[in-house]
Amino acid sequence: MKHKLKRTLATLLAVLMLVGLLAPSALGNQRHPFTDVNQNAPYNNAVQFLWERGIMVGTSDTQFSPNATLTRAMLATIVYRVAGEPQTAFRSVFSDVPSGRWYSVPVTWANDAGIVQGVGGGRFAPDDRLTREQLAAMMHRYAVSRGDNVSVPANVTAPAGTSGWATNYVRWAIHNGFISTSNPSAHASRAETANFVYRFMNQGTTPPTGNIDTLTRNGATFRDLERQGFSRREIQGAFERELIRLVNNYRATHGLWAFTANDTLGNVARLRAEESLVNHSFTHVSETTGLEHTAHFNQITGLRIEFAGENLSGGQITPQGALDAWLRSPPHRYPIMTGAPGVSWDRLTRIGAGFDFGENQPDWDNHTRFALWFSTADY
Numbered sequence: 001m002k003h004k005l006k007r008t009l010a011t012l013l014a015v016l017m018l019v020g021l022l023a024p025s026a027l028g029n030q031r032h033p034f035t036d037v038n039q040n041a042p043y044n045n046a047v048q049f050l051w052e053r054g055i056m057v058g059t060s061d062t063q064f065s066p067n068a069t070l071t072r073a074m075l076a077t078i079v080y081r082v083a084g085e086p087q088t089a090f091r092s093v094f095s096d097v098p099s100g101r102w103y104s105v106p107v108t109w110a111n112d113a114g115i116v117q118g119v120g121g122g123r124f125a126p127d128d129r130l131t132r133e134q135l136a137a138m139m140h141r142y143a144v145s146r147g148d149n150v151s152v153p154a155n156v157t158a159p160a161g162t163s164g165w166a167t168n169y170v171r172w173a174i175h176n177g178f179i180s181t182s183n184p185s186a187h188a189s190r191a192e193t194a195n196f197v198y199r200f201m202n203q204g205t206t207p208p209t210g211n212i213d214t215l216t217r218n219g220a221t222f223r224d225l226e227r228q229g230f231s232r233r234e235i236q237g238a239f240e241r242e243l244i245r246l247v248n249n250y251r252a253t254h255g256l257w258a259f260t261a262n263d264t265l266g267n268v269a270r271l272r273a274e275e276s277l278v279n280h281s282f283t284h285v286s287e288t289t290g291l292e293h294t295a296h297f298n299q300i301t302g303l304r305i306e307f308a309g310e311n312l313s314g315g316q317i318t319p320q321g322a323l324d325a326w327l328r329s330p331p332h333r334y335p336i337m338t339g340a341p342g343v344s345w346d347r348l349t350r351i352g353a354g355f356d357f358g359e360n361q362p363d364w365d366n367h368t369r370f371a372l373w374f375s376t377a378d379y
Helices: 002-021 044-052 072-082 104-112 132-145 164-175 190-202 212-217 222-227 232-253 263-278 293-301 319-327 330-336
Strands: 308-314 350-357 368-375
Touching (some): 044 190, 072 104, 072 190, 222 232, 232 263, 232 350, 263 293, 263 308, 293 308, 308 319, 319 368
């Protein structure tokens, strides 16, 4: 009777995992919500990247307004977010930037850092529309403030129509591919700004140096680590270790025991991440074995396990992003929270993580795959 009950509970658990994990809205694959940004648009990746990080958000829940222009206050706020929102106390620097506005602290910080200046008469003009050369100027000053190399070859010239004061800023932006060579004094659109900031964050800066696990823990993306010279296997290992660390840290904040990292589960998870990415799929049925979860595990390992469960995520570029996506989805959060009140899966004790990433793939979903596997301890 006890054995039969055990088998029944295991079967029910497998069914619940399958139903939850196959829900399309719960795959951890979080596209931006903007209906006016076509997935094939040349600025789509920039919008996705900045939206994920809260650096640029929409003009509404579903609109990004790519052709609209930005204001000076908006760009000051964007740069402030790129910098990690440094702790800053508001100071009355400009007569038209009062306390309590959404841009008050960002403008204070940007002024203190030498990134923004006034327009004269003690004013900042926060609502004035931003030009491309003003965009280049603010981003250049931010690069200088954090010690980036902003040198430009002498043969790089600014296009006709560039304001004299903006020449060096525009030359720098053109040299690094942040803006085009046409009409720098025109107003900058939100799409142009997104592309500029995206390219600046991903191509125009010196990549960080240090231990790969430390860099990963500090939020380096897989592209950051790739530019740093780390191999694919090194990046996969670092992301997998960090994902397990983050899961156990999250569990610890809820008074739950730590999962035990298991190499066998980890190998299976990595194979599933690689397999899913190659096939551009999110199915929990393996394209290799035609099996799912427990049966798949048993066939490729030759072991006999009573239960295995899987979370899959795509489109995320850091382990923290993958975990956050799963935590937003109840079916995915459920196994992560094994042992919590109302979560009866107290027999899950082992964990393995897998990660893989693609090369220059235009479809954001197919940049990455994270896989998280859970199991009982009966093998």
